[in-house]
Amino acid sequence: xxxxxxxxxxxxxxxxxxxxxxxxxxxxxxxxxxxxxxxxxxxxxxxxxxxxxxxxxxxxxxxxxxxxxxxxxxx
Amino acid sequence: xxxxxxxxxxxxxxxxxxxxxxxxxxxxxxxxxxxxxxxxxxxxxxxxxxxxxxxxxxxxxxxxxxxxxxxxxxxxxxxxxxxxxxxxxxxxxxxxxxxxxxxxxxxxxxxxxxxxxxxxxxxxxxxxxxxxxxxxxxxxxxxxxxxxxxxxxxxxxxxxxxxxxxxxxxxxxxxxxxxxxxxxxxxxxxxx
Numbered sequence: 001x002x003x004x005x006x007x008x009x010x011x012x013x014x015x016x017x018x019x020x021x022x023x024x025x026x027x028x029x030x031x032x033x034x035x036x037x038x039x040x041x042x043x044x045x046x047x048x049x050x051x052x053x054x055x056x057x058x059x060x061x062x063x064x065x066x067x068x069x070x071x072x073x074x075x
Numbered sequence: 076x077x078x079x080x081x082x083x084x085x086x087x088x089x090x091x092x093x094x095x096x097x098x099x100x101x102x103x104x105x106x107x108x109x110x111x112x113x114x115x116x117x118x119x120x121x122x123x124x125x126x127x128x129x130x131x132x133x134x135x136x137x138x139x140x141x142x143x144x145x146x147x148x149x150x151x152x153x154x155x156x157x158x159x160x161x162x163x164x165x166x167x168x169x170x171x172x173x174x175x176x177x178x179x180x181x182x183x184x185x186x187x188x189x190x191x192x193x194x195x196x197x198x199x200x201x202x203x204x205x206x207x208x209x210x211x212x213x214x215x216x217x218x219x220x221x222x223x224x225x226x227x228x229x230x231x232x233x234x235x236x237x238x239x240x241x242x243x244x245x246x247x248x249x250x251x252x253x254x255x256x257x258x259x260x261x262x263x264x265x266x267x
Contacts, residue, residue, distance in 0.1 A: 012192060015250070015251070015254070016106075016116065016250075017116055017250065018116050018117045018120060021115050021116055021117050022117050031251075032251050032254050033250050033251050033254075056117075059188075060117050060120055060121070062105070062120065063192055064187065064188060064191065064192040064195075065192075
């Protein structure tokens, strides 16, 4: 099973904060409201248990700045 | 039985106006730092979406009921092409314009992951045109335009939307007022 990672498009992100609300296990907000990965990774791993929440965050992002990506894209 | 369509058409029209006002207020509120009623931001965003979809259901009821209503005498193209109705063509036409705008808003929102944020947002700004158009259509078209209850409900809807707009422009509205406003990629074209 391929692992999923969360890709944040920084040119699109507006720091609206919905993703950090929906994925508090993976993301925190910085002082300006932009999401940061708790793990410190550029593309944080999304555990299978959080897959649904991650999809919800991708769907809810007002700036369409989030994507779930597979292993191949993770370079 | 024919009266039922008429009453249904009027009722659903008013309900969809109330829902649209709530949707506009929630849409403005979704941008705020401190959201209304202490809801999380994603909840405000979901309410905005679901209330919008519900407004469309009532709007479809309004349009379909009045299409089959024998008094209203709408032809099929009156439902999408404004200003050609037999009765009060301008004010019914505003309703048609509002209907077309709502369809555009909903379809682009449902397809926004394919359209991209910028095209979607450009269309979504039309909501600020759609809402006043719907208000005027409600006040001037129907048999209820002069009644005190319709005016009261419309005034409450207008108060709600105006309050949201005023709130939008207060300095404490954004989440991070100290953040430098971002420059849009348009600047690239100016360089070129």
